[in-house]
Amino acid sequence: MNVTLFVPCFVDALFPRVGISMVQILERLGHRVECPEEIACCGQPGFNSGCWQESRDVAVKVLDRLKDAEHVVVASGSCGAMLKVFYPELFGKTDRASAAQSLSKRVWEFSDFLVSKLGVTDLGARFPAKVTFHDGCHGLRELGIKRPPRALLEKVRDLQLIEMKDAETCCGFGGMFATKFPMISTAMGEVKCASALDTQADYIVSNDSSCLMHVQGLLTRQGKPIKTIHLAEILSQT
Amino acid sequence: MTEREKILGRIREALTLSAPMPGKHHSPAAHSSVNGHAVASASDWLPLVGEAFESQITTFRTCSTELKTDFQLFDSHEHLTSKLQEISRAESWQQIASHGGNLALPAAESLGLPILRTDSPYDVVALEKCDVGITECDALVAQTGSVLVTSRSAGGRALSVLPPHHVVIARREQLLADLPSAFALLQKKYASNYPSFISFITGPSRTGDIERILVLGAHGPKKLTVLCF
Amino acid sequence: MSAASQFKEEAHEITRDLRHRQLIQTALGKYEIKRDEKKAAFQDWQAARQAAAETKWDAINHLDTYLQEFATKLEARGTKVHWASTAPQARDIILNIIREKKARTIVKSKAMTAEEIHLNDALEKSGFEVVESDLGEFIVQLRHEPPYHIVFPAMHLTRGDISELFARELGSAPTDSPEELTMIARRALRNKYVTADVGITGANFAIAETGMISITENEGNARLTAALPKTMISLLGIEKVLPKMEDLALFLPMLATAGAGQTITGYNSLYGGPRQPGESDGPDEFHVVLLDNRRTELLADAEQRDALHCIRCGACLNVCPIFRNVGGHTYGTTYSGPIGSVITPHLRGLQDWKHLSSASSLCGACTEACPVKIDLHHHLLHNRRNSATEKPNRLEKLGLKLFAFVVNHPAFYSLAKKMGRLMQPLHALVKGTRIDPAYGWTQSRDLPTMPRQSFKDWWRTRP
Ligand code: SF4
Secondary structure (H helix, E strand, O other), X not given: OEXXXXXXXXHHHHOHHHHHHHHXXXXXXXXXXXXXXXXXXXXHHHHHXXXXXXXXXXXXXXXXXXXXXXXXXXXXXXXXXXXXXXXXXXXXXXXXXXXXXHHHHHEEEHXXXXXXXXXXXXXOOEEEEEXXXXXXXXXXXXXXXXXXXXXXXXXXXXXXXOOOOOOOOXXXXXXXXXXXOHHHHHHHHHHHHHHHHHOOOOEEEEOOHHHHHHHHHHHHHHXXXXXXXXXXXXXXXX | OOHHHHHHHHHHHHOOOOOOOOOOOOOOOOOOOXXXXXXXXXXXXXXXXXXXXXXXXXXXXXXXXXXXXXXXXXXXXXXXXXHHHHHHHHOOOOOEEEOOOOOHHHHHHOOOOOEEEOOXXXXXXXXXXXXXXXXXXXXXXXXXXXXXXXXXXXXXXXXXXXXXXXXXXEOHHHEEOOHHHHHHHHXXXXXXXXXXXXXXXXXXXXXXXXXXXXXXXOXXXXXXEEEEO | OOHHHHHHHHHHHHOOOHHHHHHHHHHHHHHHHXXXXXXXXXXXXXXXXHHHHHHHHHHHHOHHHHHHHHHXXXXXXXXXXXXXXXXXXXXXXXXXXXXXXXXXXXXXXOOHHHHHOOHHHXXXXXXXXXXXXXXXXXXXXXXXXXXXXXXXXXXXXXXHHHHHHHHHHHOOOOOOOHHHHHHHHHHHHXXXXXXXXXXXXXXXXXXXXXXXXXXXXXXXXXXHHHHXXXXXXXXXXXXXXXXXXXXXXXXXXXXXXHHHOOOOOOEEEEEOOOOOOOOOOOOOEEEEEEEOOOHHHHHHOHXXXXXXXXXXXXXXXXXXXXXXXXXXXXXXXXXXXHHHXXXXXXXXXXXXXXXXXXXXXXXXXXXXXXXXXXXXXXXXXXXXXXXXXXXOOHHHHHXXXXXXXXXXXXXXXXXXXXXXXXXXXXXXXXXXXXXXXXXXXXXXXXXXXXXXXXXXXXXXXXO
């Protein structure tokens, strides 16, 4: 299968291991992976700030570049939701409306692609640790992904998954919200970290690096024992 | 132009633009036609209630327990009446209030206490002093453990809410499965001329306003007793 | 101070108040357990939501027809129906009725619409005594505070706070029993019902088919308010309409389940007029006041019209992590939480209230919880878009344009990453201080360190 992996800017610059893991996993499964270099951002910052024209200026490049891609896998649930759910709205009244609709049907979040499209759950990974899973909101509610990451984790050797209380509650990142309303964002993060710490897990796992960036930032600052890791990084461990 | 015409005018103006269908905001799929009577099949979505009387009474009893309604089933009106007398003695009722129904009044009269009747205009202060309000009802609803009353079936608006104890006398035929059947009954019984007051009473008066802790008897009855035969 | 600065300032304080955080988390934790249990009892909660959404869609998109039907049916049985375009009009209508009745005492049951038009203030300024009869409302009234939550008005207070308040205001003996506190309020209010001249209520639904209002409550205070005083006034927004009485078979349990984790609320009462011939009690006069107060403006926004489907259950507040951390009062609005953030800009001005739409992580918990499927968190995006279009923030726009330029040009994008890497050691010097350009982030969180090699560097150089 030809897979186009879209690695959004913050994953590219800050969490390259996440993208590398995804490439390795997909290739190990025998798929041809391409990573378009000309596109960097899905346009979410502008979209969420209400500046839809500026958002379109960025998104249009993504839309055009991925026009012929067979399967698009996005390395972040949040950016995945942008492409799949919000592009149709963003381009709703433009001449790219149907292109956005068409792309929407071809877009997948990584864990969902593995489980729902490829039907794979066991990647032969081994990760001896106790982990708890945090559902990123965009993946969970815009894309409806709840089961796939858990199905994948359950098959990882020596890994123990402990559900935290309120796993579905937002961690407080929310893009620009985190810096526009840092006090609220931080309080939400603290509530999240407390639930995670209660599980006594070694790692908080998520399918969204943006949530993890926020949570890890808080944990480091507050000197808390638990660490964060992206699902793909666990799955690529053998 | 009256305010009524102005508001209706603004509404009509606003409605010239049509709104997206509910729950389909982002979905390109066409929506099946909206029908205003979607609720006709509400029974299929609401909590399940069995068809047999026995299972419905069990559901009503389970709800009652959870709601802290005292629900009792008797095999005759006499047994019911003697239970009522027992409660009356246990709570040392002095003043009771009721209304002129075939079920409620004889039961109330059997207590041998002065009865304040609320069928015709009555003294509110006197009603407030009564220990109990004994009423009939239109139906019992198994699904929710509710007692359906109206101003016509239950002696007005206040009898079932002002005294500290509300006793309902019901016949077992009055038990209905669910809320849709209760509304169907209301329509069948009253559509030509509805009573000005209809209420689904579900448990004694309650509040959770202090630390979300349940307290009974906030303003209405502290006790609700349903005696059914 | 602008509403936005006030919001930020209060949010800053309250988010660090761990006592508040704990109190709200505990209270709503209890709610969640009951709600999940009651939701699970539904045979099909999602189908019920869809049906409720469609029924409300029908009601709101034929609002003129249903409102007229509602009013005509009520009038036919002796109710006086009043129409108020604005809050002052609604206040005047109510004041005039009260003056005409030469009323002295007024007993009121919970009504958010009355909060919206600041009715108590107006009545008190005109010399009338108004008593809130709902326990939570009674408590916040004694504290001279607005309700903290549209369904649980006194949720931010502990029994200790309430005991102190009652001791001070009512002279009762201190107690830490919620039961005893409730009884103190019961005793204080009993006499008021019997002596009040006028009863004021809100309404949860307005049934067009039969011309009735439906009131949902647990305590029985609204029933007493509607039974004893000689004059009854009900104030409701024009959006409260439901087409048919049988619609309640769905709406009553959904309201109770979503809002309070109950199968159905304690009392659900329908009122179709004043005392009718042959009836023994009830008011001699029944007035229904229909309030627009810019609801028609929201109606005119087809994209967000579904916000008028709201049945004020409070579910979206209960699940909202923003609400749970900043609390109800911080919003500074009558309607707080997600629904408040969506509609307040329509009811009170976009530019003054747009900050509420920005104060969201867009997590969507509200939309998922809403029993009538209002697209709440997407409407926050719509408000952001509308306000940015109407009055662009030049600096933000410029920033985004620059950002767009960089991400759209791979060479510049690579350069930016390099610069970022180079700046890191410099940034460490100011990190977390007020001169840190990333202070918004670094005041409470660390930033990740940028690795030497980005993903794209790796991709380009791999064998
Ligand atoms: S918006 Fe929905 S969830 Fe929020 S109060 Fe209204 S009906 Fe309830």
